[in-house]
Amino acid sequence: MRPDAELRLPVDPAFVSVLRATAVSMAARLNFTVDDIEDLRMAVSEAAGLVLPEQPAESSDLLCEFYFGTDKMSVRVSARSESPAPVDQSDFAWQVLSALTVDASTVIESDTLAVTFSVQSTATS
Amino acid sequence: MTTENDHSPPESPLAAVKRTSAALFAVLDDPAQSSRHDVVRAELIELHLPLVDHCARRFRSRGEPFEDLVQVGTIGLIKSVDRFDTGRGVEFSTYATPTIIGEIKRHFRDKGWAIRVPRRLQELRMQITATTAELTQSLGRSPTPTELAASIGCTMEEVVEGLESGNAYSTLSLDAGDSSDDGAFTMLDTMGVEDDGLENVELRESLKPLLAALPAREKNILMLRFFKNMTQSQIATEVGVSQMHVSRLLSRTLDHLREALSESP
Numbered sequence: 001m002r003p004d005a006e007l008r009l010p011v012d013p014a015f016v017s018v019l020r021a022t023a024v025s026m027a028a029r030l031n032f033t034v035d036d037i038e039d040l041r042m043a044v045s046e047a048a049g050l051v052l053p054e055q056p057a058e059s060s061d062l063l064c065e066f067y068f069g070t071d072k073m074s075v076r077v078s079a080r081s082e083s084p085a086p087v088d089q090s091d092f093a094w095q096v097l098s099a100l101t102v103d104a105s106t107v108i109e110s111d112t113l114a115v116t117f118s119v120q121s122t123a124t125s
Numbered sequence: 126m127t128t129e130n131d132h133s134p135p136e137s138p139l140a141a142v143k144r145t146s147a148a149l150f151a152v153l154d155d156p157a158q159s160s161r162h163d164v165v166r167a168e169l170i171e172l173h174l175p176l177v178d179h180c181a182r183r184f185r186s187r188g189e190p191f192e193d194l195v196q197v198g199t200i201g202l203i204k205s206v207d208r209f210d211t212g213r214g215v216e217f218s219t220y221a222t223p224t225i226i227g228e229i230k231r232h233f234r235d236k237g238w239a240i241r242v243p244r245r246l247q248e249l250r251m252q253i254t255a256t257t258a259e260l261t262q263s264l265g266r267s268p269t270p271t272e273l274a275a276s277i278g279c280t281m282e283e284v285v286e287g288l289e290s291g292n293a294y295s296t297l298s299l300d301a302g303d304s305s306d307d308g309a310f311t312m313l314d315t316m317g318v319e320d321d322g323l324e325n326v327e328l329r330e331s332l333k334p335l336l337a338a339l340p341a342r343e344k345n346i347l348m349l350r351f352f353k354n355m356t357q358s359q360i361a362t363e364v365g366v367s368q369m370h371v372s373r374l375l376s377r378t379l380d381h382l383r384e385a386l387s388e389s390p
Contacts, residue, residue: 021289024285024288024289025285028269028270028271028281028284028285028288029281031269031271032269032270033266033267033268033269034257034267034268034269034270034273034288035266035267036267037270037288122266122267123266123269
């Protein structure tokens, strides 16, 4: 499935704010409430923090894919690294992420560590 | 800075101000001249305005408009003029400076934002906060930016911008309590500390060779007790000795391990 929006950023924590702002700006157009947007903002930061590698692979990017559903946005944040370490589920960042979102999951595919999650809009409930 | 008892002829501007100030305060203190009080008070305030200017200048690079700082500083000056007691024997400027600076600081505390945000956004942010509260009440859930924009009468873009700026409003002290909680946890508490388990790693590593060196029966008893969580009686049945013996063996083995551990560097 092709993402509705894709953002490719340098593997550098300094660019996480760009990712955050983009995610927030998109959610604002998609019938999310202010609270949902705050959750998304935090979740995106945590996800980026989890996948940002200490030793990025050659020509690695922080890749963020956004899938828009009905009252729902799914996000996949990933980065390639020399030796991707699995996300520690007891990690504070992971706990925050999984508490704020639905279906938070993490996967390692060869040299890529990816975190996916969805945020549900509460605007219609 | 020159003082009055230097070579007298060229009186420094500061000394002139001091002299004028003292003279004016003398009038202010004189009940016989009470009809002039208002005029003299105004004169005193004007005379010392440069002091406010000077104080305000110290805070100029902090983001608040300089004029605003002068304005609040002037309020501090007016308060100082009204409260100054000539009988104390201190210079008026000595008395007024902390008051003026205090007033400016209070202004920063009340009005200043932790991170500088344009005034337009500040106002928008306040509107957003107020409208969010209203709409949350009427909708029974938090509003969407579109709903906020419609209610405030601005564009959705502006709402998004305002929401962004909201995060710059205040910085959090590390010691500040988490207001949503019972206040027991501060930001500092949630930050990383050295893991207690780290020390155990070392112990575990030192224990390994010692455990390996134990006789088979002792090793077995240790394992049954601490890894399979069996009681001493259960172990006794399993190994085929009395419970008392298991107890003795266990404590002897543990003593031995403890001793060996403390001997190893």
